Amino acid sequence: MNKAITTTRRRAKRLSPEQRTSDIEKAARQIFSERDYDDVSIAEIAAEANVAEGTIYKYFENKRDLMIKVLEHWYQSMISDYIEHVDAIQGAQNKIRYIIWRHLKSLKENADLCRLSYSGLKNTAEYFDSSIYEYNREYTKVFVDACREGIASGELRQDLPIPLLRDLVFGGVDHIIVGFLFNQRDFDVNTSTEQIVGLLFKGIETRADLETKKVESLEQLSDLAERFQKLLDRADQLSGVDSGR
Amino acid sequence: MNKAITTTRRRAKRLSPEQRTSDIEKAARQIFSERDYDDVSIAEIAAEANVAEGTIYKYFENKRDLMIKVLEHWYQSMISDYIEHVDAIQGAQNKIRYIIWRHLKSLKENADLCRLSYSGLKNTAEYFDSSIYEYNREYTKVFVDACREGIASGELRQDLPIPLLRDLVFGGVDHIIVGFLFNQRDFDVNTSTEQIVGLLFKGIETRADLETKKVESLEQLSDLAERFQKLLDRADQLSGVDSGR
Amino acid sequence: MNKAITTTRRRAKRLSPEQRTSDIEKAARQIFSERDYDDVSIAEIAAEANVAEGTIYKYFENKRDLMIKVLEHWYQSMISDYIEHVDAIQGAQNKIRYIIWRHLKSLKENADLCRLSYSGLKNTAEYFDSSIYEYNREYTKVFVDACREGIASGELRQDLPIPLLRDLVFGGVDHIIVGFLFNQRDFDVNTSTEQIVGLLFKGIETRADLETKKVESLEQLSDLAERFQKLLDRADQLSGVDSGR
Amino acid sequence: MNKAITTTRRRAKRLSPEQRTSDIEKAARQIFSERDYDDVSIAEIAAEANVAEGTIYKYFENKRDLMIKVLEHWYQSMISDYIEHVDAIQGAQNKIRYIIWRHLKSLKENADLCRLSYSGLKNTAEYFDSSIYEYNREYTKVFVDACREGIASGELRQDLPIPLLRDLVFGGVDHIIVGFLFNQRDFDVNTSTEQIVGLLFKGIETRADLETKKVESLEQLSDLAERFQKLLDRADQLSGVDSGR
DNA sequence: AATGAATGAGTTTTCATTCAT
């Protein structure tokens, strides 16, 4: 009973709006990480942030806005040095591998915010209206660009259905994360990355060719073939034996 | 007074429990198709089903149970002749193509129920507790089995990471559907099926390299290797000399 | 402390919607009579009506609707036998007197509802949108009709600006009531009625003309008439002659 | 750094209290003109006045006080040369006509402030406590005085119920204004003035009625009285009977 | 079995006002 909640919290110190905004957002992120959007009350966030409820509304339109802001900042941080990194990487495959790796890693590390975006955004039309969607577009655009680059460079198939590929990759990652979040299906970021990349690049078919060891790459293989050919021609001349033509 | 005058709102006829259950569920499916789970009230469903609200609770635990039942029946109908069909198809690739095609088709045709499962299941832990998840397991199991079969028959890679492949396929389809539902991104079932299958089987790499360089196939290469072998053997016999340096 | 508010109000007896509606409205009228619209809470009304707050919302859209309903019923009761009564009265002046008298009386007797309509309707555009305004139109129409009748019968001036007269009468009564309600300026219904009617019919001018000319009053005139009568009588006796034509 | 660089939001220049008060009030009047009392926030007024919210509370007790001040100044301006003008007019009817005309004109011209007084003052007891009421007394007193004067001079009826007349006039004008403000019922100041004055002075009765009953007019009545008198006198002479003198 | 009247918990949001700086 008398745990004496002497909260007696009286008028929080006057801070700069920036500081206060940041404090509240941090508190919100904290609370939102713990429970679903609907199960969180503004009162709790206010308490966590050590301000009055009204103060929150000075800085954020409403509960939803606050949540959106939390997610936005997360996205921003995810995007921040992302493009830069991807740009620094050579080759479509490398880029794609990095993007997938990084995506899996970000989501796993911020599982709580993933949960928030699942519970807070109604996964419906609401999401597509939100700024989060815009961020997401930006985010996935990097992947799309990498694909385009790969196509241009000849590394990837000319007829690659990029939007579908994007859905496959990000949808697939989504499923992995959801399983991880809500169905305790753990996963290893590196392993999963390799598996996805492997799947995408090699396909799922048995590639008999690939299994012939010795040959390190197809380029080498063709080089070898050429050298064989020359060698054979010369050998034919030398020996006077018809090479079978 | 006389028989002709009956109360306008007649007490719902006493039906068999099965009939009643079915009526209510049908009404629920109808209403749920139109609006999000949270925007639908039991009262509406009762009205649509022409029963009193209380009656619904005689046949269903609660609103959520009713929704689950609706989705369950949908899943059941989706699964019904599904396994049978898949079984009748020969070859992993064919099976997988059929599964993907059918999945896309089912979801697109029942977009309203997809919407329901997005709005009604909180996409969270709740989903994994529901029987819907069980149905889903069963559903995706068909895919997993097809993959296993493909591996066994040598059609698919031995080291295929099946769970991940499943996530990729079903996660990808999910994204396509979500885009279709909430972001008016239309798609053609056949085209998308081909694209997904193409992606999975061929991978995303250019196969070009192999084909453009002299060597038209691995068979040719082995021919060459054979001839070379013979040549070398002969050369060895002739000169005991170094093969051409 | 332990005044033991054992309200333990458990599930009000099941009543017919009509009865319940009426009960709630009565309670609302009671509470609204005591305090201004904004100072009344639904909780209070619910308590007074001995129902749960939610029950109120079963029967009324919202707080405002409830208030409107209270006022509407008041208006209805005011109008009920009103027209009938007015119709039964002969002569514009009599009708108008009755209307004013009745209006003053109704308002004074239902001062509390007057207060409600002052505090609940924002006196602004909102009022003109409300059904109350419609009732009021109906109510004042009786007055307008009486005036028209008076004009038709020649009892009232042909060029009477009826709308303005209506504003004057009902606006004036309003002021009287407001003074009574909020400024403890009591008034007597009969006296005020006479004064208003007097004002309207006689105007405010001194009927100087009448008084300045010989005849100081009708009493004098009748005196003369009496004396004249006697004279004529006597003359008749004297002469049997026609009285002076 | 150097003087040139000043903070964009410059601290409001230190003005004389009078100037500041006036600025704030002007801003308040502006904002209050646009929207109802409840729909206006102190923040807005502060913004309009280019001061901080707190500053307003340095000069005004609270929001209501500020509104009252706005209305007070309006009343003051309405009253300013009012008494003077009325004094300069001769005759009760002329004075009354001028008062009504001016009142209608003022209200119509300042419709926005009328609206404010309807939305800001709760039309209830609150009003009668406010200084606005005092101003109103002063304002209507001019009318009352004009009436008294008219009575004294014999221009108006001795038994004129002045308070009621005042209620009728100002209540009537109120109704006209309210209809104009909230029910788009336009009116012409001059016409309405004439109608009101006409109504008050001539009354609403056909002056004909007096004449239709035997006596066609009061003038005729006095003629008749005179003729009676003469007749009587002559009759007296004829008969030798003393007529009672 | 069917009804449908009754329930009531639970939370966001506003904005006039205060007061530390």
Next chain:
DNA sequence: TATGAATGAAAACTCATTCAT
């Protein structure tokens, strides 16, 4: 004197669920 960040009380409303009839 001016600021503007911080306050916090207060209440309407919903609707899934219950249970007396």
